[in-house]
Amino acid sequence: MTTAAVLGAGTVEIPERSGTAFRLAAGETLVVIDPRGRQVSDLLAFNADDLGEVISSGRTLDYAETIYLTTGHILYSNRSRPMLEIVRDTVGRHDFLLTPCSYDTFHHFYPDLPPHRGCFGNLAAALEPYGVLPDRIPTAFNCFMNVPVDAATGKLSVLPPISRAGDHIALTAAMDLVIGLTACSAPASNGGSFKPIHYRIERT
Numbered sequence: 001m002t003t004a005a006v007l008g009a010g011t012v013e014i015p016e017r018s019g020t021a022f023r024l025a026a027g028e029t030l031v032v033i034d035p036r037g038r039q040v041s042d043l044l045a046f047n048a049d050d051l052g053e054v055i056s057s058g059r060t061l062d063y064a065e066t067i068y069l070t071t072g073h074i075l076y077s078n079r080s081r082p083m084l085e086i087v088r089d090t091v092g093r094h095d096f097l098l099t100p101c102s103y104d105t106f107h108h109f110y111p112d113l114p115p116h117r118g119c120f121g122n123l124a125a126a127l128e129p130y131g132v133l134p135d136r137i138p139t140a141f142n143c144f145m146n147v148p149v150d151a152a153t154g155k156l157s158v159l160p161p162i163s164r165a166g167d168h169i170a171l172t173a174a175m176d177l178v179i180g181l182t183a184c185s186a187p188a189s190n191g192g193s194f195k196p197i198h199y200r201i202e203r204t
Contacts, residue, residue, distance in 0.1 A: 010201065014041070016194040019122030019182035021130060023048060024201065029087060029172045030179060032143045033198040037165040040184035041197040042100050042119040042140035044127070045075070045083050048176040051132055053077045055084075057096045057139040067149065069094055075141055075171070083177065088170035091163045095145035097156065100137065101186040109188070116185050123180040130178045140180075143169050145189055160191030170202070 004020040005013045011033070014020050019042075024030055032041050047053035059076040061067055069075070070092045075084040101118035124134040144163040147156055183197040184190055 007198070011198050012200065014181060014183045014197045014199070016183050016196050017116065017122070017185040019119065019126045019180060021123075021126035021178060021180045024173045024177045024179045026173050026175050027204065029170050029202040029204075030084075031088075031168050031170045031200050031202060032181065033166065033168040033200070034091075034144050034161070034163040034195075035165060035198045036195045037163055037167070038144075038161045038191040038193070039163070039195040039197060040145040040161060040186075040189045041143040042123065042180075042182040042184055043143055043171075044123060044137065044140050044180035046127075046130070046132060046136075046178040047077065047083075048178050051130075051136065051178070053079050053081070054136065054138050055141060057141075061096060067097060068092070069096060069141075074174075078138075082174040084171040084173055086169060087172050088168070090167045091144055091161075091169065093144070093146050093162050094169065095142040095147040096139065097147055098139070098142060098145070098158075100140050100182075101184065101189070105186060109186075113187070118185045119182040122182050122185070127178070127180050132178070132180075137180075142184070142189075145184075158188045161189075
């Protein structure tokens, strides 16, 4: 089920620990906003005309030659075609390595907490009306997620986001897309608290 509330002036709120899905036309710009600070948002993109074409972490990181994606970088599909270009970014630290959190994530990392379907479950539910099956959900582009890599050991750490209230990232679509977007549900990713995510679509 899609979960979102229109706030006015074209801004939509995704409540904490939930997700939504919507269409984004070629040339439109999606602005993802962290309204309170230190909150991650998982972003997926599918070719609206062919769901077999989907955002690809591997292709994007390969072509960018960096894991730290920001203004000027392009998010590519599994077919090596541009899907989204980052045109504005007030944070400069996002993640494209880790998969959306899920029931299994909670069992693995948070065995003492009540399990939650996480971003994976929220994305699966939101994208179902568009014909996206759960097994088609790839690694998400995790807006505002802070995942440093130790240079010596390669060990990953999940630290609180460095985003502050009102920070945002803006991405312009290179093709007609179906977008999945969440307010992340994993405690470590969000500094131990859960907050909403805002977004708006800018049309030129």
